[in-house]
Structures are given as C-alpha cells and as structure tokens.
Amino acid sequence: MLHSKSIITVGIALVVLLASMVVLAANDNPASPKPPSQNPAKQQPSVQSKSVANTSSDSVDETKLRSGPGDPVAGKSKAELCFGCHGEDGNSIEPLIPKLAGQYGIYIAKQVRNYQASIRTHQIMGAVAASVSDADLADISAYFASQPMMKGARPSSNQIGKNLFEKDDLSRMMVRCNNCHGATGKGQNPRNSVFPVIGGQHKEYLLRQLLSFRKGDRNNSPGGVMNITVERLSDAELEALADYVSGL
Ligand code: HEC
Ligand code: HEC
Incomplete structure (x- = not known):
C-alpha cells in the first residue's frame, strides 16, 4: 500500500511540475518574444517575408512564433508529400489521420522525429519521416502551423x-x-x-x-x-x- 501511495505522490508531483511549466513559459519575458532556435541567423528574414495568413485573431507575430524556426512559404511546396493524407491546408478528411492545421511547428517536427526514431510507432509515418531532412521538416512544420487553426x-x-x-x-x-x-x-x-x-x-x-x-x-x-x-x-x-x- 505504502509503495503504491508513494508512486501516486511522485506521479502527482510530476504532473504538477509539468503544469507549472505552462506558467513559466507564459511569463517568459514578454518584452522580447523569441522562438526557440539554435540558429539566430535563421530568424533574420523579416516578418513580412514569412507571413502567411492565419486565423484573424492571431497577429503576424503570434503566427511566426507558433510556426517555429522554419519558413512557411518555402514549406508549402515541400509539404506536397503530406497533402494527400493531411490535406493541403492541414485539415485531413480521414478521421484517423490527424489535422495539422495551426498545430505548433515545433510539436509537428517533434512528432515526425519521434516516429522516425520509433519513440512513437506508426509504419507509414515512420517511413515518411525517414525521407525528410531536418531543414525541410522545419519549413513543412512552419507551413502547417501557419494555416488557419483546426476547428x-x-x-x-x-x-x-x-x-x-x-x-x-x-x-x-x-x-x-x-x-x-x-x-x-x-x-x-x-x-x-x-x-x-x-x-x-x-x-x-x-x-x-x-x-x-x-x-x-x-x-x-x-x-x-x-x-x-x-x-x-x-x-x-x-x-x-x-x-x-x-x-x-
Ligand atoms: C500536465 C499537462 C497535461 C495534462 C493535464 C493533459 N495533457 Fe495531453 N498532452 C500533454 C503533452 C505535453 C502532450 C504532448 C505529448 C508529446 O510530446 O508527444 C500531450 C498530448 C496529448 C494528446 C496527443 C495529441 C496529438 O495530436 O497526438 C492528446 C489527444 C491529449 N494530450 C489529450 C489530453 C486530454 C484529453 C487531457 C485531459 C484528460 C490531457 N491531454 C491532459 C500534456 C498534458
Ligand atoms: C500515407 C498517409 C500519410 C502521409 C503521406 C503523411 N502522413 Fe502524417 N500521419 C498519417 C497517419 C495515419 C497519422 C496518425 C498516426 C498515428 O496514429 O500515430 C499521421 C500522423 C502525423 C503526425 C502526428 C500529429 C499529431 O497531432 O501528433 C504528424 C506531425 C504528421 N503525421 C506529419 C506528417 C508530415 C509532415 C508529412 C509529410 C512530410 C506526413 N505526415 C505525411 C498519415 C500520413
């Protein structure tokens, strides 16, 4: 009994810790919102050159942050490989294929790399993931992230x-x-x-x-x-x- 109780306590502590990451990230210096990127030079292209339409409530800056380090404009043609299943605007029709429209760019890239490494398993996505380079994946992810958000x-x-x-x-x-x-x-x-x-x-x-x-x-x-x-x-x-x- 004692043992399982302490597992529960650890479990709850972990969940609370993760939940508090939300608050920390939300308070993350609002004066200088920078998307996480190892390569600051890549951030240089102006907001205008990377802007792509998103929901009316999202400002251009928010869309850019949400998109991650990639270039959504370059990503569109690279994403053709994905359109047949995930839809051109990221709204798939097939109910077991997830919508990607408005999903966080960094989250999309993380999932694709997880499939590739079999940390998350799916036969088709594992094969697709292996065929995409990191740079292309960043752009493709930014493209889907910048689409009007799923609803x-x-x-x-x-x-x-x-x-x-x-x-x-x-x-x-x-x-x-x-x-x-x-x-x-x-x-x-x-x-x-x-x-x-x-x-x-x-x-x-x-x-x-x-x-x-x-x-x-x-x-x-x-x-x-x-x-x-x-x-x-x-x-x-x-x-x-x-x-x-x-x-x-
Ligand atoms: C403490 C934080 C936390 C709570 C509470 C939480 N989630 Fe999550 N959830 C996450 C994180 C982090 C991920 C991303 C996992 C990853 O990186 O693969 C996630 C992923 C998911 C996914 C997968 C999304 C996808 O596109 O594949 C679903 C579905 C989901 N959560 C549903 C729920 C539901 C329903 C609840 C409430 C019962 C819930 N979550 C509560 C943190 C949380
Ligand atoms: C042949 C169909 C097919 C193609 C092509 C395809 N996908 Fe998928 N994708 C799927 C299916 C099915 C799933 C759901 C797998 C699962 O249940 O884990 C999925 C899942 C995903 C997820 C997880 C989403 C989430 O919310 O967690 C991402 C991200 C993704 N695909 C990105 C891509 C990208 C990027 C491309 C193009 C480079 C692509 N996919 C091409 C069928 C496809």
Missing part, C-alpha cells in the same frame, strides 16, 4: 467530457486537460509548443491516441505525463473526452 465541425454538449476537461480529479491523478492544453484546447500561447492543439481534432484520432496513452503503446509525452493523466479513466470517459474535445 470542430460542431460543438459537443457531452457533459462527462466537459467535466473531465475542466475539473481535476487528483484521487485518480487526473489533472484537468485545460490546465495544459488551454481553455479551449488550442494550446497555451504561441511561445509554448510543449502542449499541442487538441481542440477541433478528429474524434476518432483523439480516441485512438487516448487509448494508446492509457495502454502505454504511445509513451512519448514528456515524463509520461499523458500516460499518467489518462491511466485511470474508463473507455466511456475517454470516448466522452474525444467527443467533447473534437467539438472545440
């Missing part, structure tokens, strides 16, 4: 899903989703690419990821935070969450 076709009134999304249940180590993924599941802020956009994603894809995190088949989230978060949720609860989140 659900219709809002879901699923109360079970809404409750889990908005309320902690620490007895089950479940930190409310919006603590990390943002009030409407669109992530935290343009500088914080750790927490992906999930609001408006396909329901079927969301459910598959949640089941896969619970089972441990997908375990590429930092510190296993997603595995811990959904570990004790039932099938019906995961289904309710996927339903609610896809409508955001």
Whole structure:
C-alpha cells in the first residue's frame, strides 16, 4: 500500500511540475518574444517575408512564433508529400489521420522525429519521416502551423467530457486537460509548443491516441505525463473526452 501511495505522490508531483511549466513559459519575458532556435541567423528574414495568413485573431507575430524556426512559404511546396493524407491546408478528411492545421511547428517536427526514431510507432509515418531532412521538416512544420487553426465541425454538449476537461480529479491523478492544453484546447500561447492543439481534432484520432496513452503503446509525452493523466479513466470517459474535445 505504502509503495503504491508513494508512486501516486511522485506521479502527482510530476504532473504538477509539468503544469507549472505552462506558467513559466507564459511569463517568459514578454518584452522580447523569441522562438526557440539554435540558429539566430535563421530568424533574420523579416516578418513580412514569412507571413502567411492565419486565423484573424492571431497577429503576424503570434503566427511566426507558433510556426517555429522554419519558413512557411518555402514549406508549402515541400509539404506536397503530406497533402494527400493531411490535406493541403492541414485539415485531413480521414478521421484517423490527424489535422495539422495551426498545430505548433515545433510539436509537428517533434512528432515526425519521434516516429522516425520509433519513440512513437506508426509504419507509414515512420517511413515518411525517414525521407525528410531536418531543414525541410522545419519549413513543412512552419507551413502547417501557419494555416488557419483546426476547428470542430460542431460543438459537443457531452457533459462527462466537459467535466473531465475542466475539473481535476487528483484521487485518480487526473489533472484537468485545460490546465495544459488551454481553455479551449488550442494550446497555451504561441511561445509554448510543449502542449499541442487538441481542440477541433478528429474524434476518432483523439480516441485512438487516448487509448494508446492509457495502454502505454504511445509513451512519448514528456515524463509520461499523458500516460499518467489518462491511466485511470474508463473507455466511456475517454470516448466522452474525444467527443467533447473534437467539438472545440
Ligand atoms: C500515407 C498517409 C500519410 C502521409 C503521406 C503523411 N502522413 Fe502524417 N500521419 C498519417 C497517419 C495515419 C497519422 C496518425 C498516426 C498515428 O496514429 O500515430 C499521421 C500522423 C502525423 C503526425 C502526428 C500529429 C499529431 O497531432 O501528433 C504528424 C506531425 C504528421 N503525421 C506529419 C506528417 C508530415 C509532415 C508529412 C509529410 C512530410 C506526413 N505526415 C505525411 C498519415 C500520413
Ligand atoms: C500536465 C499537462 C497535461 C495534462 C493535464 C493533459 N495533457 Fe495531453 N498532452 C500533454 C503533452 C505535453 C502532450 C504532448 C505529448 C508529446 O510530446 O508527444 C500531450 C498530448 C496529448 C494528446 C496527443 C495529441 C496529438 O495530436 O497526438 C492528446 C489527444 C491529449 N494530450 C489529450 C489530453 C486530454 C484529453 C487531457 C485531459 C484528460 C490531457 N491531454 C491532459 C500534456 C498534458
């Protein structure tokens, strides 16, 4: 008993630590917003030359931050390889192929490299990932990130899903989703690419990821935070969450 209790305590501490990264990143010197990049010279092209239309609420600066270090204009032609499955504007039609529209550029690149390294496994994406260079991947990611952000076709009134999304249940180590993924599941802020956009994603894809995190088949989230978060949720609860989140 004591043993499992201390595991729970460590688990909760980890989740709280990750959640606090949100706050830290949000307070990250607003006077000089710099996207993380190893290569400052690459940041030099002016905002104008890299600007691509995004949602009306996103300023050009926010879009640029969200896009990461790549060049969205150069990325468009390089992304043709992805269009057949993910859609030209990043809104895939097939429910098990994720939308990439408005997703954080750095998050997109991280997932592709995770597939390549088999840290996240999928046969097709593993093969696709191996064929893309780092520089091309940065541009492709920036292109999808700069597209108008994914949105659900219709809002879901699923109360079970809404409750889990908005309320902690620490007895089950479940930190409310919006603590990390943002009030409407669109992530935290343009500088914080750790927490992906999930609001408006396909329901079927969301459910598959949640089941896969619970089972441990997908375990590429930092510190296993997603595995811990959904570990004790039932099938019906995961289904309710996927339903609610896809409508955001
Ligand atoms: C033949 C179809 C196909 C092609 C081509 C393809 N993808 Fe995918 N992609 C998928 C499928 C299916 C998944 C979901 C895999 C899973 O369940 O983990 C996926 C998942 C992803 C994810 C994970 C998204 C997330 O929200 O975590 C990213 C990022 C991604 N693809 C990027 C790309 C990029 C970039 C390209 C082009 C270089 C590309 N894909 C080409 C089918 C494809
Ligand atoms: C403590 C922070 C935290 C909490 C709480 C949290 N998440 Fe996450 N979530 C993450 C992080 C970080 C990732 C990115 C994992 C990666 O890098 O692959 C993620 C990834 C995901 C993904 C995969 C997205 C994709 O495109 O493949 C889904 C789906 C998801 N979370 C849903 C949820 C739901 C539903 C809840 C509430 C039950 C939740 N998350 C609570 C941090 C959190």
